[in-house]
Amino acid sequence: MFPADVIVGGVKDGQTYFKDYHTTAHAPPTVDQSQDWFLIAGKETASGTILTFVRKLNTCDTADDIVITADTTRVIFSYHPDDVTSGIPYHGATRRGAKSVMLLSSSLTADDVQLPSDIVTFDFLADNYHVPSDTTTYACKTFQLPALGSKHHMIKYEPIITPGNELNVHHMVIFRCPKHVLNHYEFRCDNYTNTPKEVADCMIMSFIAWAVGGKTFYYPPDVGFSLGTDADPDFFIMETHYDNPLARSDIVDSSGIRITMTPTLRTHDAGLFLFGMSVSSMHVIPPMETDFLSKVICSSKLLEKAIPAEGIKAFAILQHSHLLGKEMATRLYRNGSELKPLAVDKHYDFNYQDMRYLSEERTIYPTDTLELNCVYDSSHKRNITLGGLSTHDEMCEAFILYYPRMPIDYCSSFPLYNTITNDVAHIYSQVKSWDWADPAVRAKFRSAVENSLYYQHTFGDTYAFMANTTSKDNSAAHPYIEPPDTQCQHISGSTQDRK
Incomplete structure (x- = not known):
């Protein structure tokens, strides 16, 4: 369970025990100096032990606690048949599990x-x-x-x-x-x-x-x-x-x-806008990379042809990639500067994808540019991975729900690899025989993608609305910077103050 924020608790002889831990390695957890999880109630029933507890989203204990965000969160659990009041014995290979959840999900329910x-x-x-x-x-x-x-x-x-x-x-x-x-x-x-x-x-x-x-x-x-x-x-x-x-x-x-x-x-009237990388061999992911970034761009040159002057309101999003997917972010640019992203998921899980409400409706104007970032972990691969429909191919897509409906249904893009070849249709044949084990080769390819022109294409009903453009990625000029958590700026080093 590493790295992890850990709670150990139970009920013994009618008395609840409960303590805040963290892990520093693949080893038994360590007690936090600052106890930031607080027990509300505990009881033991015929079906099991029930503990209810609470914690701030950001405890400011950056050394031992993980900040709870709107990302996908991987919850891990284990249990032991005996009460654990001193020391933490191994729970066994079968008494454990894991599940991806949205702890801060704003999705509507039947209630x-x-x-x-x-x-x-x-x-x-x-x-x-x-x-x-x-x-x-x-x-x-x-x-x-x-x-x-x-x-x-x-x-x-x-x-x-x-x-x-x-x-x-x-x-x-x-x-x-x-x-x-x-x-x-x-x-x-x-x-x-x-x-x-x-x-x-x-x-x-x-x-x-x-x-x-x-x-x-x-x-x-x-x-x-x-x-x-x-x-x-x-x-x-x-x-x-x-x-x-x-x-x-x-x-x-x-x-x-x-x-x-x-x-x-x-x-x-709602609309559904699909925004993604062309599903083809023009989407190339090199092997042996822990954080390879693919970008999708839909520029204002295309959006201005369909979005009304007052803009559209995005209210939910489904981000989608395949097995190599590690992180995803749908980003928004206005007047040359990046605004707060529509959605960020630093813990993308291939087996847990859902249409997620945005924390607030976001206006997209015709002068804006959209960008989708997909980060892949291909460290275990020895050959390149291409875009495709198979689970073992890759995708980079975002489905955005919005209103009012506009005449664009889809916007796709792909890098032209213009520093490598003028024959983009055969980029795969150009790079498949490269020596990808050589770090210099992988660095050359990353540079080619980072400095590439991007072909962009949109279309709508019966292809009645079609447009395309070619532009360079300028997103690095004025990136969005998350404001600091002001509650942590005034926290002293004492345990009591951190609580």
Whole structure:
């Protein structure tokens, strides 16, 4: 359990014991000099021991405590059958566990939302799909929304996962089609060349994005996604990514997503904006790197073509990468300076991805620039990793929920590696044979990415809105600096004062 902020506690003979520890190595924890966790209650029942305790988010005890942030937090736990009042014996190989959580999640729950009485639901579900024994499968299925008769707002969506398949259904994206489609299809969509031509235009306009670990999502009380009008989609494709690392051939799945709609309209029509690296061999991650940074840029030259002068309001975000993903951040620039990022996750977990509310709505103006940072740990790899659909390929994407809806659905970019080659389409063939074990080679590639021009491309409904530009990354000029925690500036060194 290293590095970790640790609590050891229990109940013995009706008396609660409780103490604040920390770890300094892969060894038994050490008692904190400053006891900053405080016990509220403890009891022992027939089913186990229950402890309730509290701590400041930032105790200012930087030597021993970890600051609690809005990042993904890895909670680890262990327990022992005997009371531990002196010394800490090993808990055993089976009495332990770990879970990623959002300790500061601001997501709405059923207790926060009063749904209207006139709701209707529709299910996008697989139908006893026999998952291939391939380690990665993308399966697509089309759906026709029943006639609603009038404008409705989608105000909620929730995953429905076939019991036993929780770890195999990795993510689902529902795309909306810009036109009515006559036929229905089920097809493998690992390779976009397999997509029927009639629905090819559908695979760029996202409607719902869900990933493993995600829960039910409720739209804010004044926002909904418009359905039911002549201008709204009624034909959809659900893309399901199955992760099958054991290459099983016995997985049968009927998972999907249920949407909840209402004719009781809300004030604003929502949109979903997909912002990411081109999913292709132009996304290159070198091996043997602990913190390799890939950037995605969507500049004001593109945003100004679609965002209204008063801006759009972003209220939630889902950041997505694959197995090498370590950190992610969606950054915002205005007038040459970086503002507070929309979202930062320094502890990205491939198996815990959720649409997360922003702590406050953020306005994005047409003169702003968006940047997505994906940090990868490829230290265990010996060959380069490319962008792609497989779990073992990589992605760098952010799905941003916002209002009011604008005509841009997607903005992608990729580095042109212009200091390496003029033939960017064949960048992989240029670098695949490099001696990546040589630190100088890896430094050369990092420099090429850092100094690269970026090609950027946006599009919207039926490709009616398309634009592209090429620009250089200027984000380092005036980076955002997190303000210091003022409560820690006046803390003296004494234990009592720190409390």
